[in-house]
Amino acid sequence: MSKVIVVTSGKGGVGKTTSSAAIGAGLAMRGHKTVVIDFDVGLRNLDMIMGCERRVVFDFINVIQGDAKLKQALIKDRRLENLFILPTSQTRDKDALTKEGVKAVLDELREEFDYIVCDSPAGIERGAHLAMYYADEAVVVTNPEVSSVRDSDRVLGLLNSKTALAEKGDGSAVKAQLLLTRFDQNRSANGEMMSVDDVLEILAIPLLGIIPESTSVLKASNEGTPVSLDEKSPAGKAYLDAVGRLVGEQIEMRANPGEQRRGFFQRLLGRTA
């Protein structure tokens, strides 16, 4: 049974594309055949973050419009054999996406892949709507900051009403989980940032993972490497934990999984989050 997972947030710049790449790579590392689709038509980013921008010939829109076959547009990752990327068009806009076209592509992908990760554009308009429309599950990426939380809340409302599962009307719903990114334990403790509990109280969905603010994320993006391939970085580890939870494993939640050489008291206290 293949699963369509949408990575979405409402607000821009919170780390959707970074998370899509990291989750896609994490799933592939676990041996699941995975494809990551870029729904951000006109602002092609995913291929850069995944380091395959020079191999793009055909794209998602070409496939939707019948100008290319799906096989021609899929790009196989050079590092992970189970990972594929379906890039989007830089020259078109979101109007090129159609419900029927997206459904046809997803149906074809479902036959071959275990996981289909849809990287949603920011906003709640056509691109974001179509990215979530056929999803089975959702990863809602949120920063610990009020406007991001409110936008995520809005997106959760749309996931509950404007998706194919919700429109069936038989009580089925997209399973949504929270991925809290750019989290800084110290600033949260000082009250500069919202705490994990504050965010969870407002959004009222299960927590998939907490990704610490880390310099390794920007570095990985610039190098075109999904950050989960950098197993030494705290963010990379946190993404791998989140992927484990996404496939159903029980993994303890750590606010700062990369922290080394912690004192006895820190170890004792650091587990509460």
Add this chain to the structure above:
Amino acid sequence: MQSGKSAAEVVATVKPFQIRGRSFTAVALHLTGRPDRAFFQALEARLNQTPLFFENAPLVIDLELADGLDSAEELMRLTAELRRRKLSVFGIQSGTPAQARAANEAGLISLPAGRDVALERVTRQGSRSVPATPAPAPKEPANRMVTQPVRSGQTVFADRGDLVIVGSVSSGAEVIAAGNIHIYGRLRGRALAGVNGDTSARIFCHALDAELLAIAGLYRTSENLGADTPRQYVQVYLQGEVLRIESLK
């Protein structure tokens, strides 16, 4: 969100015409046979009972029980007779294809069968200005229950009763009820109770962090709630013209 155009846009684009859906109430005249002398006598008698009620009322001829009536001349004659009695005939309904063609020739339109209003109600009204609009049946109160959190951007409306939310109401969300509003969770958004003017409606919530509270149109926003407002287990009600917030503990 999807509500029409803003006033500015309407002003900016002056259109030569606008098209709007419109429904009218018409009188249906059911023929049970050919319109003979007896028919017109009976009609006269009926019209004389309430002379003003049918005057110039839009009228449609129902031909369901008048099978033989399918010539254009006959329909034209009938139309002329009816119009002479100040009945504004404009079409036929429930006609056979042959009758529809005849009506077309006679300058009438053919309508699909509509739904008749109960006879007593039509005849009881004697005023000229009210052309037989059926009084809406008194609506039963209908309470509404929501067992999921109400998210930012969502509106939940209980138009005929109480609204019960088992969960929180997010900031940017709106819960509206004709009756009371009960929230088993934190209210961060807007709550409007008694929107049809019921001043006895109340709002109850487990935790109060509202952007706006309103009962029967009287409202307070978070800005003028004050620091000493109770925040846990509260009820909101109207006392005269004052919106009071009181702890239930």
